[in-house]
Amino acid sequence: MKTLLIIFTIIISETIMPQNFDFEQHLYQSYERYKENSLTHRRFKHADIIPLIDKLKHQKGFTVKVVGKSVEGRELKLITIGHGKKKIFMWSQMHGDEPTATAALFDIFNFINDTTNKDFCKALFERVTLYFLPMVNPDGAERYKRRNFYDIDLNRDASRLQCPEAVILKSVFDSLKADFGFNLHDQSHRYSVGNSFKTATISFLAPAYNYEKDVNDVRGKAVKLIGNMYQALNHFIPGHIAKYSDEYEPRAFGDNFQKWGTSTILIESGGWKDDPEKQFIRKINFIALLSAFKSIAEESYSNTSAEIYESISFNDKYIFDVILRNLTMKSGKEKIKIDIGINLDEFEGPNEKKIYYKSQVDDLGDLSTFYAYNDYDFDGYTIERASVYEKKVSPLNKLEKIDFYDLYLKGYSTILVKKLPDEKFTRFPINLALENKIDTTINIGESANFVIKKDGKVEYIVINGFLQKVEKNRKFEGNGLVIK
Ligand SMILES: [Zn+2]
Secondary structure (H helix, E strand, O other), rough: HHHHHHHHHHHHHHHOOOOOOOHHHHHHHHHHHHHHOOOOOOOOHHHHHHHHEEEEHOOOOOOEEEEEEOOOOOEEEEEEEEEEOEEEEOOOOOOOOOOOHHHHHHHHHHHHHHHHHHHHHHHHHHHHHEEEOOOOOOOHHOOOOOOOOOOHHHHHOOOOOOOOHHHHHHHHHHHHOOOEEEEEEEEEOOOOEEOEEEEEEEEEEEOOOOOOOOHHHHHHHHHHHHHHHHHHOOOOOOOEEEEEEOOOOOHHHHHHHHOOOOOOEEEEEEEOOOOOOOOOHHHHHHHHHHHHHHHHHHHHHHOOOOHHHHHEEEEEEOOEEEEEEEEEEEOOOOEEEEEEEEEEEEOOOOOOOOOEEEEEEEEEEEOOOOOOEEEEEEEOOEEEEOOEEEEEEEEEHHHHHOOOHHHHHEEEEEEEOOOOOOOEOOOOOOOOEEOOOOOOOOOOOOOOEEEEHHHEEEEEEEOOOOEEEEEHHHHHHEEEEOOO
């Protein structure tokens, strides 16, 4: 009994926080306390994060160093904390429109600065040193696009090193020779976990370092650590964790860093229902990284079976934004049963905080093997193309007074105007056009504008992919298109 007690005490002293995911549970519950409230959406820019980074200079333990400049002269800053032997390097947003993890890094800084976590951080920083390089591609972030100023994908420049941002990332990597690296990205929200009907909210990868996809000690550690992170996160997003494609890409950073000796982990933030700004997924990133720091500090990952990683399903593409199912479409005397898969692509409005959507019919027919964020069964309903209200409205502000309910009831999704606005989208709950060029059949590739009827009466209208029940005074959630 005495020996058992001694062993037990040794195990306890090895850990810096309770096991059994109490730590992750605690992070989940207390997250709001640490959330960096100045970052509220995905389109924040370099100018929004620089004051937050500069504030860290005055926080105990942090050092901030300028490590270079982007093509357009935006400074990249390396943030360091800790004095432990094991080095953990993480870099985010080398693709400008992939900001979810960047926001989470600032939540982590707030966690570290919060005195309630003093003991945890003290123990952590005796064992590890953390290096953060947020927003590697600030020029891309400025335009909310993937590539950098030269339109080069930085993640294909790890070998040739032609862009300053790639040179900086590589030189910081070389200067650190870190034990672990976290390569932080966003992926399409339309990935599923294998052929399940679940969205791939987080996808992990221990990138391959050769075409044979061999596993050496370096990659093996990344594989095991992912196993730990998978177990920790699966409590919060059960079934929503996938594995990213593991094809070797000799031009990518993750693959090369793995080859050059740092156990590298790719984290891709995907989609979660009703989380268009990915604020919940940001919280999951916060938990994932802190959980990983703890695993590395305690070396608890080394006991994790590689089989957990092996068993994670790969990303697949079984998710639409919207599916309208089991509708009856009439063509002359024929009646056909169809499902319609619609995707909505987002665009930045004149005000960068306002997002507009453009819909597209992406598939038709039997979509029973697919799933959608917004999935509707319309068994017993008929569908047809919505029509165009041909009496021209002018000036545009007259639209303020129009009763859209009456137009919807008559099956109109588009209204003609004498002069179109300059923008591509309208906040009005209808599409605007100069003339009636609109086809009457439902085709792939066109925007989704339909009427859905039961017993000959219009019950629903679809305007630019947004489904709306036709009822008096119902608020429209979406935007119309300006059809040029
Ligand atoms: Zn990316």
